[in-house]
Amino acid sequence: MCDVLVLGGGPGGYTAAIRAGQLGLDTVLVEAGPPGGTCLTVGCIPSKALLHAADEFARIAEVAATDDGRLGIRVTTPPTVDLAETIAWKDQLVSGLTSGVERLLKRAGVRLINGWGVMLDGKTVSVTPGGEGSRTQVVRAQRVVLATGSRSRDVAGLPVGDRILSSTEALALDHVPAAIVVVGGGYIGLELGTAFAKFGSQVTVVETADRVLPGVEAELAQPVRQGLSRLGVEILTSAQVESFDEDSRVARVRTGEETSDVKADVVLVAVGRDPATSGWGLEGLDLDRDGPFVRVDQQCRTSMRDVFAIGDLTRGPLLAHRAMAQGQMVAEVMAGKKRSWDQTCVPAVVYTDPEIVTVGITVSEARTTGLDVLVGDFPLDASGRARTEGDTSGMVRLVAREDNHLIIGAHAVGRHVSELTAGLTLAIEMCARLEDVVGTIHAHPTRGEAIQEAALIALGRGLHA
Amino acid sequence: MTTHAFHLPDVGEGVAEAEIDRWYVAVGDRVEEDQLLVSVLTDKATLDIPSPVAGTVTELAAAVGEIVAVGSELVQFQTGDDETTLSSTPKTSAVPGPPATATSSELRLSTTSAEVGTPAIAFSIAAGAATEGRTRPTGTGRQVSVTSPEPSPAHRRVLASPAVRRAAADAGIDLRRLASGSGPVGQVTHADLRAFADAPTTQAPALPRRTQVTDVPVTGIRRAIGRQMATSNSRIPHITLVEEVDVTSLESLRVRLNGKQEDVRQRLTPLAFLVRALVLAVGDHPVVNARFDDDEQVVHRYAGVHVGLATQTDDGLKVPVLRHAETMDLWAVARLIEDRSRAARDGSVSHADMGGSTITVSSLGALGGIANTPIINHPEVAIIGVNSMQVRPHWDGQQFVPRKKMNLSSSFDHRVVDGWHAAVFLHRFKELLEEPALMFVEGA
Numbered sequence: 001m002c003d004v005l006v007l008g009g010g011p012g013g014y015t016a017a018i019r020a021g022q023l024g025l026d027t028v029l030v031e032a033g034p035p036g037g038t039c040l041t042v043g044c045i046p047s048k049a050l051l052h053a054a055d056e057f058a059r060i061a062e063v064a065a066t067d068d069g070r071l072g073i074r075v076t077t078p079p080t081v082d083l084a085e086t087i088a089w090k091d092q093l094v095s096g097l098t099s100g101v102e103r104l105l106k107r108a109g110v111r112l113i114n115g116w117g118v119m120l121d122g123k124t125v126s127v128t129p130g131g132e133g134s135r136t137q138v139v140r141a142q143r144v145v146l147a148t149g150s151r152s153r154d155v156a157g158l159p160v161g162d163r164i165l166s167s168t169e170a171l172a173l174d175h176v177p178a179a180i181v182v183v184g185g186g187y188i189g190l191e192l193g194t195a196f197a198k199f200g201s202q203v204t205v206v207e208t209a210d211r212v213l214p215g216v217e218a219e220l221a222q223p224v225r226q227g228l229s230r231l232g233v234e235i236l237t238s239a240q241v242e243s244f245d246e247d248s249r250v251a252r253v254r255t256g257e258e259t260s261d262v263k264a265d266v267v268l269v270a271v272g273r274d275p276a277t278s279g280w281g282l283e284g285l286d287l288d289r290d291g292p293f294v295r296v297d298q299q300c301r302t303s304m305r306d307v308f309a310i311g312d313l314t315r316g317p318l319l320a321h322r323a324m325a326q327g328q329m330v331a332e333v334m335a336g337k338k339r340s341w342d343q344t345c346v347p348a349v350v351y352t353d354p355e356i357v358t359v360g361i362t363v364s365e366a367r368t369t370g371l372d373v374l375v376g377d378f379p380l381d382a383s384g385r386a387r388t389e390g391d392t393s394g395m396v397r398l399v400a401r402e403d404n405h406l407i408i409g410a411h412a413v414g415r416h417v418s419e420l421t422a423g424l425t426l427a428i429e430m431c432a433r434l435e436d437v438v439g440t441i442h443a444h445p446t447r448g449e450a451i452q453e454a455a456l457i458a459l460g461r462g463l464h465a
Numbered sequence: 466m467t468t469h470a471f472h473l474p475d476v477g478e479g480v481a482e483a484e485i486d487r488w489y490v491a492v493g494d495r496v497e498e499d500q501l502l503v504s505v506l507t508d509k510a511t512l513d514i515p516s517p518v519a520g521t522v523t524e525l526a527a528a529v530g531e532i533v534a535v536g537s538e539l540v541q542f543q544t545g546d547d548e549t550t551l552s553s554t555p556k557t558s559a560v561p562g563p564p565a566t567a568t569s570s571e572l573r574l575s576t577t578s579a580e581v582g583t584p585a586i587a588f589s590i591a592a593g594a595a596t597e598g599r600t601r602p603t604g605t606g607r608q609v610s611v612t613s614p615e616p617s618p619a620h621r622r623v624l625a626s627p628a629v630r631r632a633a634a635d636a637g638i639d640l641r642r643l644a645s646g647s648g649p650v651g652q653v654t655h656a657d658l659r660a661f662a663d664a665p666t667t668q669a670p671a672l673p674r675r676t677q678v679t680d681v682p683v684t685g686i687r688r689a690i691g692r693q694m695a696t697s698n699s700r701i702p703h704i705t706l707v708e709e710v711d712v713t714s715l716e717s718l719r720v721r722l723n724g725k726q727e728d729v730r731q732r733l734t735p736l737a738f739l740v741r742a743l744v745l746a747v748g749d750h751p752v753v754n755a756r757f758d759d760d761e762q763v764v765h766r767y768a769g770v771h772v773g774l775a776t777q778t779d780d781g782l783k784v785p786v787l788r789h790a791e792t793m794d795l796w797a798v799a800r801l802i803e804d805r806s807r808a809a810r811d812g813s814v815s816h817a818d819m820g821g822s823t824i825t826v827s828s829l830g831a832l833g834g835i836a837n838t839p840i841i842n843h844p845e846v847a848i849i850g851v852n853s854m855q856v857r858p859h860w861d862g863q864q865f866v867p868r869k870k871m872n873l874s875s876s877f878d879h880r881v882v883d884g885w886h887a888a889v890f891l892h893r894f895k896e897l898l899e900e901p902a903l904m905f906v907e908g909a
Contacts, residue, residue, distance in 0.1 A: 338634040343627075369528050370492030406624075406650045430626045431652040 005141030010037020012311030012323030013147030019331030021108030119281035150312035185212030376458025773822030
């Protein structure tokens with residue numbers, strides 16, 4: 001019998017386990033694959049690695065293609081990419097990270113059991129390990145954290161197989177497809193679509209809504225749409241992929257009454273993710289559900305005593321950092337501390353080119369609730385640093401309450417803006433006002449200066465724009 | 466055009482609070498009665514809440530993800546003919562306060578509902594703090610709270626940095642209990658937590674501290690009353706005598722007379738009898754029916770009895786006068802008492818009917834307590850305070866019987882009225898009240 005059993009070793013699970021171990025709880029983590037879960041092995045990390053490689057390739061290719069060699073650099077022969085090698089590099093860095101997580105778990109005194117866990121009851125798991133010679137183990141615990149994560153959603157008529165891929169398979173291709181149809185214009189589809197477009201694929205994105213990134217405010221999505229267009233990505237909105245003929249390699253796309261055929265060596269299905277609720281005994285636990293999710297309270301407690309659920313298994317943005325924050329909280333709750341979910345905001349980043357960052361309230365949300373706000377938009381075209389990088393698309397926006405200038409929302413689109421998220425989120429959590437940002441020296445030349453400029457603009461006294 | 470505040474109704478099943486799931490309406494929307502306003506989540510279910518009225522939404526009191534207590538304000542409407550103008554300027558109805566217009570049968574349960582200065586809504590603290598906790602009582606519009614679309618936890622309704630929230634949690638302090646923080650936008654700081662933790666233990670830590678100070682200028686009638694009271698207090702050395710009067714017979718007579726009228730000639734109150742008896746009593750003891758000019762050191766003893774009636778009005782205490790009360794029979798006294806009181810309250814009392822009293826009666830009726838120390842209406846020399854009527858046990862020589870009793874707490878100017886004079890006067894007064902027939906028998 002251990003103190004804590006964590007089912008699932010993704011970012012939520014391993015964080016909960018490490019923290020629990022740090023707090024002196026006897027913790028067991030059950031994970032069928034390498035620790036790190038979707039995030040480390042087939043999600044966040046591999047996709048960013050691929051995007052990085054794609055970006056490097058595209059830069060060199062662009063330099064090679066332009067005769068005037070803008071930066072004075074010349075490449076005489078266009079670059080080639082052996083995707084299998086790229087993937088091998090990616091795999092190596094992933095395995096480096098997963099062994100890093102194993103080390104962290106060990107350091108925290110967590111027992112890692114490699115195998116597929118099935119809950120026999122609320123406090124008992126049966127683990128069937130892979131590998132020869134190892135037998136099924138049964139582990140009983142006083143408290144359980146369910147962190148089984150999510151799975152890519154299927155589309156009827158497009159079962160994942162040879163040439164129909166989910167993001168997992170797309171991150172393991174051994175060659176760059178000549179043509180890809182991406183089903184779904186959300187962030188996963190666009191990120192991967194961007195990567196393959198940069199590698200040279202002809203990419204077509206098919207989205208059922210009337211625009212891609214339907215959840216993102218129009219002003220933030222616009223530069224991304226332009227970026228995709230520059231990459232030659234074709235975007236079909238209010239459209240649906242009806243079928244894919246693997247032999248003729250043609251996808252049939254329906255838009256209203258009309259259909260069209262799009263060539264595709266590969267179809268990437270990226271229409272969303274659903275909580276992973278089958279195959280591990282959830283049905284037998286009879287926990288209260290919240291739609292497809294497991295229902296939890298402010299402490300991530302389920303309807304069963306001493307059973308917690310975190311991460312993509314619970315309702316909320318499917319983000320690794322949310323799972324990690326929940327994991328930390330749950331570990332502290334189990335250790336007897338008084339904790340509850342009290343974050344003011346959960347930031348979100350989309351790694352398209354340009355990148356998008358949203359933290360806190362958007363302007364339209366403020367309007368819906370009748371709150372008067374000040375908005376400051378600073379275009380990155382006016383940023384010296386952006387110019388030195390040869391990429392000035394996008395902007396930084398701050399949203400603040402009109403009455404006391406409290407910053408309640410921060411949004412940005414542009415190259416590298418993901419790195420601004422930390423400062424923006426911190427400002428909101430620390431109850432910063434526009435004046436606090438204005439009064440803080442922002443180093444020059446950085447894209448981060450745009451934050452201070454946006455604050456000045458919100459106050460009606462922009463300096464550089 | 467009226468402002469209507471709608472509060473979260475009791476959704477049953479012992480649920481004390483609910484989380485806003487989504488709004489179906491926005492500020493400025495015109496809604497019909499029963500139109501769905503909002504969907505809320507409780508532990509048990511998701512519920513759609515319909516509008517209790519037709520009107521225009523002027524305020525949504527909580528944002529998606531926020532948790533609201535049953536009974537706390539949810540939506541504000543503008544109802545009535547003219548709903549087209551929606552301004553954020555103060556409305557005539559004060560927004561904070563008891564939900565007098567709540568349509569739900571359950572009244573507000575939570576102590577942390579939307580009063581200015583309480584932490585029920587995060588960003589409204591910020592706005593309040595920006596004005597340093599002082600307000601003029603003008604009924605300002607309330608701020609709407611906005612939080613991120615994530616499900617809102619308890620602490621997030623109060624502004625505080627992450628480290629402060631942790632420190633509060635570790636110290637077992639529920640941030641909602643702090644009335645507001647001292648940070649520039651009203652956020653709770655580490656210093657606030659320390660101060661809260663150091664607060665004296667006699668103060669229950671669970672109760673919110675109120676830092677609101679309301680400045681009310683003393684002007685007009687209030688000022689005049691204050692001056693008069695100060696004068697009476699400083700110039701007149703008061704003695705107060707408290708006497709218990711058995712009014713059982715008096716009450717029996719009064720009720721009988723009231724019941725006897727076929728057409729209601731005039732409703733008789735106990736005060737009417739009191740004044741009638743007073744007039745008779747002072748007739749025998751003119752020393753108390755006087756005005757003392759202490760500058761000239763002359764006591765003006767009046768033959769006529771001008772009875773001042775201390776009357777509480779919206780503007781404060783006023784004393785209309787029954788002039789020559791000795792000329793009035795019981796009915797006339799009753800009628801005039803009613804007229805004067807009403808006139809004083811609605812402001813229509815004439816100048817001639819105020820002032821010039823020779824003795825004052827002050828009665829708070831059922832609120833009159835069992836004894837008090839009334840302040841003489843300078844330059845009079847006596848004031849009769851009437852305490853509440855109660856049934857008390859009375860020893861009749863053989864057993865305790867219930868009798869209706871009423872105390873008279875009367876103050877006298879000891880410069881010119883000695884205790885003996887006062888006591889003898891009160892004795893006569895009491896005699897008349899306890900044996901009402903004596904009031905109406907000639908020469909009794």
